[in-house]
Amino acid sequence: MKDLLRPDLTFRLTGRLWVESEQDRFMGIGRLELLRHIQQHGSISKAAQAMDMSYKRAWDLVSSLNAQSASPLVLTQTGGKRGGGTVVTPEGEELIAEFEALQARFQAFLAAEAARVL
Amino acid sequence: MKDLLRPDLTFRLTGRLWVESEQDRFMGIGRLELLRHIQQHGSISKAAQAMDMSYKRAWDLVSSLNAQSASPLVLTQTGGKRGGGTVVTPEGEELIAEFEALQARFQAFLAAEAARVL
C-alpha cells in the first residue's frame, strides 16, 4: 500500500474492538477506562469528572455492564458517610485484566500489520 | 471472560480498522465497499444507490481517497455519451486487494481471539 500513499502525508493503521451482545455493547476501550477510573476514585461521579464525562453517561455505562454480566462488576452504595460510592468487584477486576490483555494483543497486531502494509 | 458473561445472552467480539492521515481517514471497510461497487457499476451515482448511500457522501469519499493517494485511485469523467462515469484505476485495484487481504487477516485475528476469550 505504501507506494499508493501520498509521500508528504503520514499515515497510521488504527482500529477498535469491542464485545457486544445482541442488543447492547458490553465491553470496549471506553468502558475499560471508566472501570479503571472507578477503581482509582471509588466513585462513579469522581471517575466521570476525571474523564470529563457526564455522570449520567458513566452511570449508564456501569448499568449496562452490570446488566450483562453474570455477577456484578461494580457495586454501588447510596447514602452513607461520604454519600455513597462504587467499588469494582473481583469479577470487574478480572474483566479489566482480560480486556487489557486483549487490547494489548490487538495493538501488537496493529503494529505488525502497519509494519507490513504501510 | 466467559465466566463473567450472562449465560442467557450471546456475545461476539467485533472490531474495525482503518488507515488515516493526520487530517482525514484514508481507507476503511466502508470505502472498500464503495470502491468495489464503483468497479461493478462504473459510476459513483450507481454505486451509491446500490449501497443505499447518498451520492454526495459517495462523491466526498472518492474525493478524499484521491486527495490522499500518490496517483488517482478512481478516474471520473463528466458529460459525454452516458453522462460520464467513474473507473477504478490499477492503483485503486491494488488498494482494494491489499485492504481486502488486511481485512481478512483482521477477521482471522478476531476469530482466534473470540475463541480464546469468549
Next chain:
DNA sequence: ATTCGTTATATTTTCATGAATATAACGACA
C-alpha cells in the same frame, strides 16, 4: 440547439448520541 445521465458543489434538514440540567432518594453522622 436540445436532451440526457452523470459529475461537482452548496445549502438545508434530520437524526442520533451525548451533554446539561434538574430533582429525588439514600443513609451515616454531627
Next chain:
DNA sequence: TGTCGTTATATTCATGAAAATATAACGAAT
C-alpha cells in the same frame, strides 16, 4: 433532625455527521 456527597433517574439541549434537496457544469449524441 438537618447536612452532605453520592447514586438514581428523567427531561431538555447541543452538536456533529449523514441525508436530503437543489443547482450548475459537462459533453457526446441526436
